Amino acid sequence: MSAVTSPLVWEHVQPAAARRLLTGAIDAFAERGFQATTTRDIASRAGMSPAALYVHYPSKERLLFEISLYGHRAALEVLRDAGDPAPDDIPGDAAPESSSSASVTADRSPAERLRAMVSAFTAWHAEHHTIARVVQYELAALTPEHLAEVAAIRRAISAQLEQVLADGVDDGSFAVEDLPGTTLAVLSLSIDVARWYTPHRAKPEDLGTLYGDLALRMVQA
Amino acid sequence: MSAVTSPLVWEHVQPAAARRLLTGAIDAFAERGFQATTTRDIASRAGMSPAALYVHYPSKERLLFEISLYGHRAALEVLRDAGDPAPDDIPGDAAPESSSSASVTADRSPAERLRAMVSAFTAWHAEHHTIARVVQYELAALTPEHLAEVAAIRRAISAQLEQVLADGVDDGSFAVEDLPGTTLAVLSLSIDVARWYTPHRAKPEDLGTLYGDLALRMVQA
Numbered sequence: 001m002s003a004v005t006s007p008l009v010w011e012h013v014q015p016a017a018a019r020r021l022l023t024g025a026i027d028a029f030a031e032r033g034f035q036a037t038t039t040r041d042i043a044s045r046a047g048m049s050p051a052a053l054y055v056h057y058p059s060k061e062r063l064l065f066e067i068s069l070y071g072h073r074a075a076l077e078v079l080r081d082a083g084d085p086a087p088d089d090i091p092g093d094a095a096p097e098s099s100s101s102a103s104v105t106a107d108r109s110p111a112e113r114l115r116a117m118v119s120a121f122t123a124w125h126a127e128h129h130t131i132a133r134v135v136q137y138e139l140a141a142l143t144p145e146h147l148a149e150v151a152a153i154r155r156a157i158s159a160q161l162e163q164v165l166a167d168g169v170d171d172g173s174f175a176v177e178d179l180p181g182t183t184l185a186v187l188s189l190s191i192d193v194a195r196w197y198t199p200h201r202a203k204p205e206d207l208g209t210l211y212g213d214l215a216l217r218m219v220q221a
Numbered sequence: 222m223s224a225v226t227s228p229l230v231w232e233h234v235q236p237a238a239a240r241r242l243l244t245g246a247i248d249a250f251a252e253r254g255f256q257a258t259t260t261r262d263i264a265s266r267a268g269m270s271p272a273a274l275y276v277h278y279p280s281k282e283r284l285l286f287e288i289s290l291y292g293h294r295a296a297l298e299v300l301r302d303a304g305d306p307a308p309d310d311i312p313g314d315a316a317p318e319s320s321s322s323a324s325v326t327a328d329r330s331p332a333e334r335l336r337a338m339v340s341a342f343t344a345w346h347a348e349h350h351t352i353a354r355v356v357q358y359e360l361a362a363l364t365p366e367h368l369a370e371v372a373a374i375r376r377a378i379s380a381q382l383e384q385v386l387a388d389g390v391d392d393g394s395f396a397v398e399d400l401p402g403t404t405l406a407v408l409s410l411s412i413d414v415a416r417w418y419t420p421h422r423a424k425p426e427d428l429g430t431l432y433g434d435l436a437l438r439m440v441q442a
Binding site: 031032033034035036136137140177178181182184185188189191192193195196202207210211213214217218219220 | 252253254255256257357358361398399402403405406409410412413414416417423428431432434435438439440441
């Protein structure tokens with residue numbers, strides 16, 4: 001799963017100098033917090049002068065915004081891919097007259113989708129715990145406009161999970177009294193992994209398996 | 222439940238000037254992070270000079286340590302009180318010859334205790350979300366000696382929860398495959414409330430009720 005492998009998250013950031021500044025900023029923000037980090041700190045981690053930083057990013061907040069945007073988008077993508085109702089349903093592959101029923105039988109149950117989503121989302125937060133901490137704990141440092149953009153992705157993340165819970169309630173496999181509250185709790189369980197995770201405690205994928213099971217137990221009828 | 226009411230957490234801090242510095246430090250650390258906060262910031266929030274601060278606390282780290290110590294102790298106390306196996310068992314009240322069997326029948330089931338513990342622990346993290354954020358996110362700023370003291374309380378918190386899960390496994394009411402992993406997950410669910418909680422989202426006690434139910438579902442046989 002390429003989105004779970006650290007270096008690839010930033011490979012689209014070009015040129016390399018901009019990428020070095022971004023990863024330097026993640027380390028600095030994670031170590032000292034956004035407020036205590038100077039643009040000089042970030043530039044020197046990237047082997048650059050503060051003036052060179054401004055060629056790529058107009059401000060320290062802009063760096064935080066890009067980190068937050070990429071981090072949230074990557075987490076949303078992981079959740080969306082894992083929760084795909086019919087991941088192997090390739091259009092055009094099935095004969096036209098049977099494609100509709102074929103796609104129905106290929107659909108995975110809400111339980112399968114929920115387990116896969118929480119497993120992947122949890123493993124992502126373990127693997128990327130440094131980025132996830134910056135992204136989750138420094139929201140208050142974003143400008144209102146940037147926060148609004150990030151908030152839209154956060155709502156999309158919630159909507160993905162709430163939909164699979166609603167699907168399970170609809171088909172009777174889940175019993176959920178408070179849908180938004182339970183959605184938030186399940187996401188929160190995965191996100192908090194970033195706070196305490198260190199590689200010596202567990203492998204990201206093992207943690208994902210445990211949390212997928214626990215989430216399923218939280219909602220099963 | 223007095224420990225859940227904000228001002229009372231610090232009432233034992235004397236004199237009032239020391240208490241004002243402590244609450245000023247909580248607000249400053251929560252707003253800007255430990256690293257970006259100066260002793261001057263903290264002193265001015267308490268209406269004092271930086272020199273007056275040093276009369277009460279030798280360093281900014283000492284303030285963080287006291288906040289961390291009190292915050293962790295309060296959370297442990299809430300968990301311990303809520304999980305008491307026989308809260309109404311008052312020694313000397315029962316006739317001596319029947320006291321042993323009376324205390325057995327008064328014992329609450331692991332399910333009741335777990336639900337009460339998670340409810341109270343969650344409500345505490347909602348009510349005290351500002352303190353909890355400082356306590357949870359600034360551990361790395363403590364000296365090794367202070368961190369060791371706090372870590373001992375953290376282990377006691379885990380032990381309280383792990384014990385009730387183990388009791389439930391023993392009497393067959395719980396099915397838990399990974400006891401330490403599930404203990405961490407249940408605690409994590411409550412602690413992460415501090416990250417996203419704002420009073421407009423839910424009342425602390427309602428959130429506690431929901432989370433008590435969810436935790437029980439995570440472990441029930």
